[in-house]
Amino acid sequence: MTARRFRIRRDIVWQALFLAAVIGMGTLVVHTASENLSRLSIRSGYGFLWDKAPFELGESLIPYRAGDTYFRAFLVGILNTLKVALLGIVLSTVIGTAIAIGQLSQSVVVARACRFYIETVRNVPLLLQLIFWHTVITRGLPPVRRALSPVEGIYLSNRGLFVPALGAHPAYGQMFVGLLAGIGAAALIGWLSIRRRRLTGAGLPWPGLMGLAAIVCLPLAVFLAHGAPVVLDTPALKGFNFTGGASVSPEFAAVLLGLTLYTASFNAEIIRAGILGVPSGQMEAGRALGLRRGRIMRLVILPQAMRIAIPPLTNSYLNLIKESSLSVAIGYPEVVRVANITLSETNQSIECVSIIVAVYLCFSLVTALIGNRVNRAAALVER
Amino acid sequence: MTFRHLAGAVALAVTILAGAMPSARAELLDDIKARGQLVCGTLNYLPGVGFLDDKGEWSGFDVDFCKGAAAAILGDPDKVEFVALTGAQKFPALESGEIDILSRSVTATLSRDSALGFDYIGPNHMTGQGFMVHKALGVSEVGDLDGATICVLAGTVTERYLADYFRARGMSFTPVAAENSDQLYALYFDERCDAITMEPPYLAVRRLRSADPDGHVILEEMVAKSFEAPFIRNGDPKFHEVLQWMHYGLITAEELGVTQANVEELAATSEDPVIRRFLGVDGDLGAELGVANDWMVKVIKAIGNYGEFYDRNIGKDSPLGLPRGMNALWRDGGALVAPGWQ
Numbered sequence: 001m002t003a004r005r006f007r008i009r010r011d012i013v014w015q016a017l018f019l020a021a022v023i024g025m026g027t028l029v030v031h032t033a034s035e036n037l038s039r040l041s042i043r044s045g046y047g048f049l050w051d052k053a054p055f056e057l058g059e060s061l062i063p064y065r066a067g068d069t070y071f072r073a074f075l076v077g078i079l080n081t082l083k084v085a086l087l088g089i090v091l092s093t094v095i096g097t098a099i100a101i102g103q104l105s106q107s108v109v110v111a112r113a114c115r116f117y118i119e120t121v122r123n124v125p126l127l128l129q130l131i132f133w134h135t136v137i138t139r140g141l142p143p144v145r146r147a148l149s150p151v152e153g154i155y156l157s158n159r160g161l162f163v164p165a166l167g168a169h170p171a172y173g174q175m176f177v178g179l180l181a182g183i184g185a186a187a188l189i190g191w192l193s194i195r196r197r198r199l200t201g202a203g204l205p206w207p208g209l210m211g212l213a214a215i216v217c218l219p220l221a222v223f224l225a226h227g228a229p230v231v232l233d234t235p236a237l238k239g240f241n242f243t244g245g246a247s248v249s250p251e252f253a254a255v256l257l258g259l260t261l262y263t264a265s266f267n268a269e270i271i272r273a274g275i276l277g278v279p280s281g282q283m284e285a286g287r288a289l290g291l292r293r294g295r296i297m298r299l300v301i302l303p304q305a306m307r308i309a310i311p312p313l314t315n316s317y318l319n320l321i322k323e324s325s326l327s328v329a330i331g332y333p334e335v336v337r338v339a340n341i342t343l344s345e346t347n348q349s350i351e352c353v354s355i356i357v358a359v360y361l362c363f364s365l366v367t368a369l370i371g372n373r374v375n376r377a378a379a380l381v382e383r
Numbered sequence: 384m385t386f387r388h389l390a391g392a393v394a395l396a397v398t399i400l401a402g403a404m405p406s407a408r409a410e411l412l413d414d415i416k417a418r419g420q421l422v423c424g425t426l427n428y429l430p431g432v433g434f435l436d437d438k439g440e441w442s443g444f445d446v447d448f449c450k451g452a453a454a455a456i457l458g459d460p461d462k463v464e465f466v467a468l469t470g471a472q473k474f475p476a477l478e479s480g481e482i483d484i485l486s487r488s489v490t491a492t493l494s495r496d497s498a499l500g501f502d503y504i505g506p507n508h509m510t511g512q513g514f515m516v517h518k519a520l521g522v523s524e525v526g527d528l529d530g531a532t533i534c535v536l537a538g539t540v541t542e543r544y545l546a547d548y549f550r551a552r553g554m555s556f557t558p559v560a561a562e563n564s565d566q567l568y569a570l571y572f573d574e575r576c577d578a579i580t581m582e583p584p585y586l587a588v589r590r591l592r593s594a595d596p597d598g599h600v601i602l603e604e605m606v607a608k609s610f611e612a613p614f615i616r617n618g619d620p621k622f623h624e625v626l627q628w629m630h631y632g633l634i635t636a637e638e639l640g641v642t643q644a645n646v647e648e649l650a651a652t653s654e655d656p657v658i659r660r661f662l663g664v665d666g667d668l669g670a671e672l673g674v675a676n677d678w679m680v681k682v683i684k685a686i687g688n689y690g691e692f693y694d695r696n697i698g699k700d701s702p703l704g705l706p707r708g709m710n711a712l713w714r715d716g717g718a719l720v721a722p723g724w725q
Contacts, residue, residue, distance in 0.1 A: 054542075054543040054546050054547055055542045055543060055558075056542075056546050056549075056556065056557070056558045057558070058557055058559065058560070065555075066547070066549075066550050138569075138570060138573050138575045139569075143574035144574065158573060158574065158575050159532060238530070239529070239531075240520070240528075240532060240577045241530060241531070241532055241577075250575070330561075331537065331559060331560040331561050333560075337537065340471040340537065341537065341538055341542060343471060343474070343475070343538075344471055344473075344474060344538040344539070344540075345542075345543060346498075347474050347478070347495075347499040347500070349474070349475045
């Protein structure tokens with residue numbers, strides 16, 4: 001036997017042993033689980049998702065009430081998770097950027113204040129912060145009958161914030177279409193401006209202002225054409241609670257506040273590292289061109305800093321999405337809460353946990369995918 | 384590595400795996416005896432029901448049941464390991480075998496017995512699901528609560544009964560759920576909710592301990608009965624028999640006037656054949672169950688008869704001071720019954 005053939009045979013044996021171990025573990029898990037489940041006469045599978053869910057969830061983006069399917073209940077939970085995660089990502093990035101710039105400020109007070117914020121917030125466990133904000137809101141704000149009302153129609157109590165919302169009027173749907181058209185027009189103006197600059201060296205005059213005008217003017221024109229109808233759905237205290245209008249629940253507010261402030265402290269450090277990672281020559285070059293500090297930051301430093309910051313920021317977003325599961329502790333009806341209540345109702349624990357796993361895995365993979373795409377687009381193209 | 388090599392590896396893997404499958408398991412009662420310890424899932428935050436104090440001592444109605452079970456099976460009420468569980472953890476913990484008994488004021492229902500694959504003992508505490516409301520709201524019956532915000536303990540059957548009751552009457556409500564009841568009551572007392580739903584005994588305790596006990600009404604009407612019972616997994620008939628007869632034994636002891644104080648003396652001196660048989664002095668009823676003949680002596684020595692067990696933890700001798708109500712002996716107008724001890 002040649003040495004080569006011996007090596008191949010040896011490799012095969014090792015591969016086989018490894019494969020056997022993996023398959024063995026897998027089979028053992030499935031076998032044990034199914035044996036135990038059948039011994040306990042528990043049905044398995046996801047059929048229960050089409051049964052009626054006998055519970056209410058409190059807040060939902062889609063119509064839901066007890067008696068709808070478990071599937072719909074899960075959908076409510078997933079959307080609630082998505083809502084808080086998306087808002088959290090946007091807000092934590094904005095606040096994080098502000099804090100990062102503030103930390104590098106020449107004013108000692110501002111820089112120290114930002115440093116203090118970061119060191120405090122990122123060193124306190126998130127769960128504690130969520131409970132803290134929830135307690136502050138439910139305990140600090142007055143009960144519903146003594147709700148604060150700074151302006152007629154706006155009410156703040158420990159049941160949440162209630163504000164007037166646009167009621168039903170045909171004009172509003174058309175205004176939305178107008179808004180979309182305005183955004184489209186603004187994008188077109190931007191594209192034309194860039195193209196013209198490429199061709200002639202000078203873009204359209206005031207492209208930003210023109211775009212903004214398109215976005216504002218088109219819906220406004222529709223609004224005026226309909227005779228400026230104002231139909232407001234104003235919240236009013238009816239029976240036990242405020243009804244009508246739009247509302248933000250204390251649970252959602254606490255989760256969003258906690259997640260945003262916590263993640264912002266990490267984002268601030270990431271973005272600061274990005275800013276400091278831009279060679280100081282860039283700042284000096286900007287100054288040599290006669291740009292002001294703010295413009296240098298906006299036009300020269302931040303775009304390059306973001307290039308450095310995108311991969312760790314993606315990580316930070318992944319953490320935010322996963323940590324939103326902690327909000328089950330204060331009763332925000334996100335996917336874990338739905339899974340928990342479904343679990344105690346149906347006892348399909350393996351199925352429910354697998355749904356949670358799948359949901360977070362999907363969210364994380366999609367976020368990572370978007371992060372990678374943005375990173376590739378922003379990366380320096382080496383020629 | 385070519386496909387042929389891979390195929391060879393797969394074939395070899397399958398051969399290695401053949402015949403390596405797990406075998407059958409023994410009866411839980413024997414496992415517990417061999418282990419010398421009972422593992423009991425309970426709660427740790429509700430004085431009188433299940434409570435872990437600052438000295439590390441467990442007490443309460445649900446805790447005592449497990450102590451009694453340890454005395455019955457192992458002859459020593461201290462041979463229990465307690466595991467504190469949240470509402471959402473309770474069934475997975477029992478199902479997975481992490482605990483032997485779930486004694487955590489769990490409401491007995493048909494589906495928990497059948498579809499969930501559990502067995503229950505008793506029920507050993509009979510109550511219902513009621514409401515406590517802020518008095519200022521002027522609510523006098525559950526029907527007045529249409530549109531209210533209601534605090535409900537997450538992961539319990541009260542969530543379902545609450546929704547069922549409102550749905551059946553075309554009423555609506557907004558739930559506010561919390562994972563543990565300390566958190567839940569704080570939300571209610573801060574007026575985050577108009578009402579809170581729970582078994583009235585527990586509502587009464589919290590009202591008593593609140594800043595303003597007169598500011599809250601407990602509605603008389605109950606939306607569901609809640610007969611609470613210790614749970615075990617299906618498929619351990621001997622274990623179930625021992626626990627079920629321990630429950631009957633507590634009731635029988637009260638009927639016979641056997642108490643924590645006199646049980647040892649009665650076992651030594653009583654001439655009454657009923658008591659002698661009950662306490663295992665005559666016959667071998669205990670041995671037939673798979674435990675010691677004098678097992679009921681150990682149980683009653685540890686936790687008393689049902690009346691003592693109830694009164695000490697949640698009844699008239701406890702801070703909760705609940706009346707026996709439905710939980711009195713059948714001959715006193717209650718619902719506690721036990722078959723004959725022959």
